[in-house]
Amino acid sequence: MTRDADVDALVTYVVTSLVEHPEEVAIDKQETDALTTYEVTVHPDDVGKVIGRQGRVVKSLRVLVRAAASLNGSDATVEVVG
Template identity: 45%
Template sequence: MKELIETIVKPLVDFPEDVQVDVLEEDHRVTYQLSVNKNDMGKVIGKQGRVAKAIRTVVYAAGSSQQKKIFLEISE
């Protein structure tokens, strides 16, 4: 899943080397924390959050087979 997020986000940003995905696993949830360069935040979030919503939709669909709830957080 980490590779999927990186594959989606890196072509969108100007600084792909700054894209980092951290994974926090708990009992019933997995949280992926996506951090990008602060100059790329607008590109990852998109107008009215459309790009971020699309990324989350793909990630949630890919993880629907898991028994854990998946969350994606975007930070600088």
């Protein structure tokens, strides 16, 4: 059975749900042969909410994104740019 995950929609949904200013969320997708990187830019006041204490929120987001991408047979990660 083949499953397809919409990783782009997952990243957008989770990040916009976390922040106070969802209209200022920008997600840039960088693709290479082996890895897709989602560069997340948010309002300066929301950076801490996306990163979380000791990076726990962004680590959890990376786990979710990597698991969803593996359903498509690829690898992905998330970076918070600012």
